[in-house]
Amino acid sequence: MNKAESAALELLLAERGWKPVADPELADLVLINTCSVRITAENRAWGRIALYAALKKRRPFALVVTGCMAERLKHDMRATQPAIDYVVGTFQKQAFGLVLDAVAAGKRLEEIEESPVYEFASSYHEPGAFRSFLPIMHGCENFCTYCIVPYVRGKEVSRDPATILSELGELEERGIREVTLLGQNVSSYRWKEEGGELDFPALLERIAGFLEGRGKGGIRWIRFLTSHPKDFDRRTMDVIASSPVFCRHVHLVAQHGSNRVLKAMNRKYTRESYLSLVDELKARVPGVTVSSDILMGFPGETENDVEDTLDLMRRAGYVYSYTYHYNPRAGTPAATMPDQVADAVKKQRLARVIGLQRELSRDSMKALVGGEVEVLVEDVSKKRADELLGRTQQDMMVVFPGPSSRVGSFARVRLTGLRGNTFRAVEVP
Ligand code: SF4
Known part of the structure; x- marks a missing residue:
């Protein structure tokens, strides 16, 4: 999502005549798009900001920080690091043009207005690119107990299907071959329209029909990210199977393999229901592969919970996983839960998960050699x-x-x- 939003900002900059420079030492404007999902991402952003703050002592330029960290910390960011000129949160992005105009005119914009709803930026790609992201929904209302996203991205909002289709058409005209539909939880896409409600599988069907109807054959692959197991359903599986335009790959995020931990995480599914979803997906969509995110070291996690997770990974046969260890995020329920796991233990458990994933990836790849x-x-x-x-x-x-x-x-x-x-x-x- 951050990549898609950065690309939209690049478009906004280009429209206003800004040009990229190879060396930040030469820039009149430095724009940092941040992520809040893990403390390591925030620490990295602070490091980058400090670097530019030091540079600013030698020559003037505008330093602007945006993204989830800007939304989470707002004015505190400028109090911590006065070298920052503007902090633009998730719901202030519609005012970016005004910020850029003020920077270009050497003026100061005192107030940046908040928009009551998230405004989608149109998709954008560099000239000559052949892959693109296309946001279809934004925000999350699942409140997994470890996650900061609902607090910084806000309520779920789905995008008008007519806009999605028209952007898809534009992307095809511009030579895009592969599109990834984006959302914090694409499976909860909902759009009210005359005659009822359009949900995610219905949107996929509409997209397949639209591309087929155009008959240009430009966009040949559609992917989507990310799917929550509590919403991913049989109809979505059947739509994927029904059209060659949908890639035979689903990122179906489990996070953990222990029912006790899944409950404490507020994930709203069990290991059994998750594994039967994976089995059904593999049966209904021949050749599909499944990947996941795995989060180790959640408060209260025991050795048995770790074993359950390794077992779930084996049964699901992930082709790859994004693996993390838990970091407490201030303001989330898990941050104050008892029995926080020691760092050394988290790292050791994560190492086991990574080791197993390496084996699983290799096994699933080996099976394909010769084909x-x-x-x-x-x-x-x-x-x-x-x-x-x-x-x-x-x-x-x-x-x-x-x-x-x-x-x-x-x-x-x-x-x-x-x-x-x-x-x-x-x-x-
Ligand atoms: S589904 Fe859970 S982990 Fe994913 S963004 Fe929403 S709250 Fe965070």
């Missing part, structure tokens, strides 16, 4: 200029020989082997 898959060529290999780097629908990386002119196009390849987490392959006619 043929389609890839979207993303780049030239960093190691060899005569090799290309592609990504499969299942979100796996493939290296194969080919010219740089193929970047941005689709290729059919035979997987010949594995090096680390990357397939080796040859193109097939």
Whole structure:
């Protein structure tokens, strides 16, 4: 979501005549888009801000901080670091143009208005890009007990399907081949319209029909992020299976494998219901892969809970996982729960999760060697200029020989082997 919002800000800057510079020492404006989801992300942002604050002592420029940290800390950020000129929160982004105009005119904007609802920024991509994000909903009302997102992103709001389709059409016109639909929880997308309510599977169906109706064949792959297991349903599975435009990959976030911990996290599903969802998904969508986020070291977590998580990961057979250890976030219920787990124990448990995930990723990749898959060529290999780097629908990386002119196009390849987490392959006619 931050990447999509940064891209929209780049568009706003470009429209106002701002140009990027390679060296921040030369910039008239430094804009930092922050993340609050983990304390490490905030610490990194503070480090970056301190760096620019030091630079500002040598020459003047405007320093603007935005994103979830700006929303969470608001004016406290300027009290902590007076070198910051503007702090623009989640619900002030509609006023960004005014901030930029004030900076350009060398004036000071005293008040930045808040908007009562989140305003979607239109999707944007660099010229020549072939992948794009497309926000479809924003915010979250799930209040998982460890998570800061509902406090900094606000209530769920879905985007008008007509706007989504028209942006999709524009992206296709601009040469985009793959679109990722974005939302904190895409499965809770809801739009009231004449004749009823459009939910997420119905939106997917509408998108598939729209692209088919246009018949241009430009956008060939649609992905979506992120799906909450409590809302992801059988209809969504059937829609994915019904159209080749939907990538055979779902990021279905479990967070943990112990029912006791899931309850304390307020995740609203059990390990049993989660695993049966994964089984059903695999049965209904042949070839689908599943990935997840796993959060270790939640307050009160025991050795049995860790074993339950490792077991759930094995049963789900994740192709990859984003793994974290728990950091208390001030203002969330879990931050004040008893039995906080010691840092050393969290790290040791996380290391076990990472070790298992490595094995699982390797096993699921090994099983595919010898087969043929389609890839979207993303780049030239960093190691060899005569090799290309592609990504499969299942979100796996493939290296194969080919010219740089193929970047941005689709290729059919035979997987010949594995090096680390990357397939080796040859193109097939
Ligand atoms: S579903 Fe839970 S973890 Fe995800 S953004 Fe909402 S509160 Fe946070």
